[in-house]
Amino acid sequence: MKKILFLALPALLAACGAQNKNIENADPMDYANTITADELKEHLYTFASDEFEGRNTGEPGQKKAAEYIVNEYKSQNIKSPKGMSNYYQVIPTEYFKGKLKASENVLGFIEGSEKPEEVLVISSHYDHVGVDDKGNIYNGADDGGSGPVGLLEIAEAFAQAKKDGYTPKRSILFFHITGEEKGLLGSKYYTENPVMPLENTVANLNMDMIGRIDPAHEGNDNYIYLIGSDMLSTELHELSEEVNNKYMNMDLDYKYNDENDPNRFYYRSDHYNFAKNNIPVIFYFNGVHADYHKPTDTAEKISYSALEKRTKLAFLTAWEIANRDARLVVDKAEDTVAGN
Structure with a gap:
C-alpha cells in the first residue's frame, strides 16, 4: 500500500500543480491557434445545413441547433452556470406575447480562478428566419451561423x-442567443433575468456575421468592422487595439x-442590450453582402480563413479582459448614447 501511495503521489501533485499555474506564464496564442478554419468549417457545414431548417425561433430546427451547442459543451467539459439545472435559459411563449413558441438561450460557463464573481460575456445569436412559404430554407451560414461556431471554438480554446x-481569472459566460431576428428578444430576456448580476458583468464581446467578405473589402480576409468599442469605455477600445x-x-x-450611422448597426445586434445597462461592448461584424437574409446565405460562401482570424481576435481580446488585474473602467455614461 505504501508503494502504491508513493507512486500515486507525483501524479496527485502534478494534478494539483496544474490547477495552480500562474496564468501570466501562458501564451494566449497557443490557445488561439487551436481555433482553425477546418474545425470552423466542420461545425458550420452541420449548423447551417438543411437539417436545422433555418433555426427559426421556437421551431424544431432552432431546438436541434441548441442541442448541438449543448453537446459540444458537454464534450469539452464546459459546465452550465451555477444555479442552472442545465444549459438552457428557457424563454416562455408569454414573454413573446404568444406570437412565438417558447425558446432557449444556451449558456456555457467557466468559473474564474481569482475573481469568479466578475464575468465576461461572449455572445452570438444562433437563430435565423426558418423556411418560407415556398419551402426555401434560409440556412443563415453567415447570419446566425458564423458567430456561434466561432463562439464554440473560443470556448474550446478556454x-x-x-x-x-490556466483557468481565467474572471468567469466567462458563453452566451448563445435566441430570438435575435425577432427584435433582440433573447438578449433582452437575459438582461432582464441575468444568471449573474449585470453589475458584475465586465464586458460583452458579441459576434454576428463574421464569416464573409463585403464588397468594400473584396479580396481581403484580414479585416473586421468593430462597433461600440469606445462607446462606454475608452479602456476597452485601447485594449482591443493593443491586442x-x-x-x-x-x-x-x-x-x-x-452613433449616427444610417445603418444603425450599433443598435441592431445583441450587444446593445448590454450597452443599455452600461456594460462595455465590442460588436464584431463583417458587413452586409448580397446573400443577407436570403436562402443563398450558405456554408460554401463563407471565407473560413477570415472566420478563423476574426474568431482568434475575439478570443485574444477576451483573454486579455478576463485576465487583467482590474476590471474595465466605464468612463462614458450610457444615457449620452444616441438612440435611447
Whole structure:
C-alpha cells in the first residue's frame, strides 16, 4: 500500500500543480491557434445545413441547433452556470406575447480562478428566419451561423487552457442567443433575468456575421468592422487595439462605429442590450453582402480563413479582459448614447 501511495503521489501533485499555474506564464496564442478554419468549417457545414431548417425561433430546427451547442459543451467539459439545472435559459411563449413558441438561450460557463464573481460575456445569436412559404430554407451560414461556431471554438480554446492549468481569472459566460431576428428578444430576456448580476458583468464581446467578405473589402480576409468599442469605455477600445497590434495585425474598420450611422448597426445586434445597462461592448461584424437574409446565405460562401482570424481576435481580446488585474473602467455614461 505504501508503494502504491508513493507512486500515486507525483501524479496527485502534478494534478494539483496544474490547477495552480500562474496564468501570466501562458501564451494566449497557443490557445488561439487551436481555433482553425477546418474545425470552423466542420461545425458550420452541420449548423447551417438543411437539417436545422433555418433555426427559426421556437421551431424544431432552432431546438436541434441548441442541442448541438449543448453537446459540444458537454464534450469539452464546459459546465452550465451555477444555479442552472442545465444549459438552457428557457424563454416562455408569454414573454413573446404568444406570437412565438417558447425558446432557449444556451449558456456555457467557466468559473474564474481569482475573481469568479466578475464575468465576461461572449455572445452570438444562433437563430435565423426558418423556411418560407415556398419551402426555401434560409440556412443563415453567415447570419446566425458564423458567430456561434466561432463562439464554440473560443470556448474550446478556454477549456483547453483550463485543462492545462490556466483557468481565467474572471468567469466567462458563453452566451448563445435566441430570438435575435425577432427584435433582440433573447438578449433582452437575459438582461432582464441575468444568471449573474449585470453589475458584475465586465464586458460583452458579441459576434454576428463574421464569416464573409463585403464588397468594400473584396479580396481581403484580414479585416473586421468593430462597433461600440469606445462607446462606454475608452479602456476597452485601447485594449482591443493593443491586442490586435500585438497578435493579429488585422485591419480594424470603424466605418460603422458611429452613433449616427444610417445603418444603425450599433443598435441592431445583441450587444446593445448590454450597452443599455452600461456594460462595455465590442460588436464584431463583417458587413452586409448580397446573400443577407436570403436562402443563398450558405456554408460554401463563407471565407473560413477570415472566420478563423476574426474568431482568434475575439478570443485574444477576451483573454486579455478576463485576465487583467482590474476590471474595465466605464468612463462614458450610457444615457449620452444616441438612440435611447
